[in-house]
Amino acid sequence: MIRVVAGLYKGKRLKRVPSPQVRPMPQKLKESLFSMIQEDLPGSLVLDGFAGTGSIGIEALSRGARTAVFLEEFYPAVQAIRENVARCGAEEGARIVHREFNRGVIQLAEEGARFDLIFLDPPYRLLNERDPLKVISKRDILAENGTIILRHFFKTDFDSKYYRRKKCITRGDDTLVFYTG
Numbered sequence: 481m482i483r484v485v486a487g488l489y490k491g492k493r494l495k496r497v498p499s500p501q502v503r504p505m506p507q508k509l510k511e512s513l514f515s516m517i518q519e520d521l522p523g524s525l526v527l528d529g530f531a532g533t534g535s536i537g538i539e540a541l542s543r544g545a546r547t548a549v550f551l552e553e554f555y556p557a558v559q560a561i562r563e564n565v566a567r568c569g570a571e572e573g574a575r576i577v578h579r580e581f582n583r584g585v586i587q588l589a590e591e592g593a594r595f596d597l598i599f600l601d602p603p604y605r606l607l608n609e610r611d612p613l614k615v616i617s618k619r620d621i622l623a624e625n626g627t628i629i630l631r632h633f634f635k636t637d638f639d640s641k642y643y644r645r646k647k648c649i650t651r652g653d654d655t656l657v658f659y660t661g
Contacts, residue, residue: 482535485511487542489568494535497560502532505601505631509651513629514539516649517597520627521545524596527588527621529581529612534561534574536599541573549593550576551584582615589619596623601631607638613659617642628659 482494522544528537529551537548558578565574577584634655643659
């Protein structure tokens, strides 16, 4: 079961996506993540890339983010995000973009979007094929002093040459890497 941990929507249950393509962030990892970034959330603009169920963007909205953009390609996940945003009554601060990640970032850049926090939880195999931070850098959608948080499998050997690694934590099978410009 996925729940919102804290804030305005605390305790709301979120719908899962019945597919192995979507791996919701474990509750304890989500709690750790948000305790680390709590001070950065109020009034922030957030991008939830590879959004899955939308639980990360919804948690950010619940804790004071001004806007969360959910970028997701997989249609069943897009449907779950729509339902989860509605369950929380978070429609006003949420925008759902149903596109492939690179194309979605290009679209957002063309609209002039810049984000304070960018959460990325790509399919694990994707990091072996390409660097999703490259398109973010090329399209300049990270705000000055913004942070990118990338979740990946702890055994994946990945580092981006486009941003500076600020912090890295591993909990169980998951690693969260914090990057800055």
